[in-house]
Amino acid sequence: MTDDTQFMNEVFAIWVERDPVARRKAMASHFHPDIHFFDHDGTFVGYEELEKFSNALQKRFPDGRFAMSGTPERMANGVRAFWTLGRATGMDFVLFEGEKVKAMYVFVQAPK
Amino acid sequence: MACTAPRTPYAAGSDAGLHGANANVEPPSRGARSIPSNDLAAIDDTQFMNEVLANWFERDPIVRRKVLASHFHPDIHFIDHDGTFVGYEELERFSDALQKRFPDGRFAMSGTPERVANGVRAFWTLGKATGMDFALFEGTKINAIYVFVHAPTP
Numbered sequence: 001m002t003d004d005t006q007f008m009n010e011v012f013a014i015w016v017e018r019d020p021v022a023r024r025k026a027m028a029s030h031f032h033p034d035i036h037f038f039d040h041d042g043t044f045v046g047y048e049e050l051e052k053f054s055n056a057l058q059k060r061f062p063d064g065r066f067a068m069s070g071t072p073e074r075m076a077n078g079v080r081a082f083w084t085l086g087r088a089t090g091m092d093f094v095l096f097e098g099e100k101v102k103a104m105y106v107f108v109q110a111p112k
Numbered sequence: 113m114a115c116t117a118p119r120t121p122y123a124a125g126s127d128a129g130l131h132g133a134n135a136n137v138e139p140p141s142r143g144a145r146s147i148p149s150n151d152l153a154a155i156d157d158t159q160f161m162n163e164v165l166a167n168w169f170e171r172d173p174i175v176r177r178k179v180l181a182s183h184f185h186p187d188i189h190f191i192d193h194d195g196t197f198v199g200y201e202e203l204e205r206f207s208d209a210l211q212k213r214f215p216d217g218r219f220a221m222s223g224t225p226e227r228v229a230n231g232v233r234a235f236w237t238l239g240k241a242t243g244m245d246f247a248l249f250e251g252t253k254i255n256a257i258y259v260f261v262h263a264p265t266p
Contacts, residue, residue, distance in 0.1 A: 038229040076191040078246065078258040093231065093246050093258070105231040105246070 004072040008081040008092070011101070012066035015054050023054065032102045039106040061086065087111035155252055157225040161234040161245070164254070165219035168207050176207065185255045192259035214239065 011030055017023040027035075027047045037044040037053065044053050057064065069082040069089070077096045083089070090108040094101050164183055170176040180188075180200045190197040190206065197206050210217065222235040222242070230249045236242070243261040247254045 038231065040228060043229060073260055075193070075258045075260060076196055078191065080244075080246070080258075080260060091233070093233070105228045105233075107226055107228060107233055 004074050004079050004081075005068070008072045008079065008094070009068055011092075011094075012068065012083060015057050015066065016061075016064055017054070018058070020051070023051065027051075030100060032097060032100050035101060036103045037106070038104070040108060155249070157227050157232050157234075158221070161225045161232065161247070162221055164245075164247070164257075165221060165234075165236055168210050168219065169214075169217055170207070171211070173204070176204065180204070183253060184257075185250060185253050188254060189256040190259070191256065193261060 007030065010026060014023055014026045014030065017026060024047060027050060031047070031050070033046060035046060035050065037050055044050050064085055066083045066085050069084060072079050072081040074080075079094045079096065081092050081094070083092065088108060088110050090106060093105040093107075095103040160183065163179060167176055167179040167183070170179065177200060180203055184200070184203070186199060188199060188203065190203055197203050217238055219236045219238050222237055225232050225234040227233075232245075232247045232249065234245045234247070236245065241261060241263045243259060246258040246260075248256040
């Protein structure tokens with residue numbers, strides 16, 4: 001059984017992982033290959049597109065680090081987790097298929 | 113609020129598409145590639161979700177069924193802390209139980225629903241309880257809804 005808190009913390013860490021080999025390994029163990037990642041700006045499908053997203057994030061927030069707020073909540077195959085990144089806050093809603101994520105919806109509240 | 117055009121993934125090195133970086137900027141293209149974006153464009157999420165919230169307390173079973181059918185696919189999966197309800201009849205049983213438990217209950221939406229591709233998030237209150245619905249659309253109707261409740265201590 002997946003520990004949702006640990007799993008989601010590992011997902012947060014993926015985005016700012018600097019080692020591309022470790023990052024790809026973590027993606028492969030947490031996401032299905034056809035992962036669909038949705039946020040306000042677009043849709044990213046698959047590991048390579050998520051790596052481009054991660055690269056852009058690291059470029060924009062060189063010292064960025066996600067911190068989980070509270071504890072993830074699970075409803076069947078759906079898990080909700082709130083986070084902060086610097087002054088931004090947001091929420092991920094993640095859909096699992098088996099042990100891995102097949103889709104995630106990211107809601108961001110940018111700081112003023 | 114609605115997705116209106118197909119989108120393209122970001123090119124390598126792009127500084128767009130960041131958590132929070134462009135949240136208030138209308139992106140050049142939106143809409144999930146796998147989503148029928150023309151259908152989504154027709155939906156007013158606030159109105160739609162208000163109609164969904166109101167329907168749980170609809171007392172007229174014929175009206176309630178009509179609204180269920182216009183807002184949910186027949187194989188709708190409704191998932192909350194108590195279990196999963198599938199299809200209109202099970203949702204009606206859920207509604208009946210809710211009306212029995214909260215005879216004068218009424219959902220009030222908090223803020224404005226937010227859409228990301230085919231997913232819509234809406235916060236609400238019901239008496240002293242608060243919660244959040246996350247609805248997954250297929251076309252112009254919901255095919256799954258995840259309900260997170262923060263019940264007050266009785």
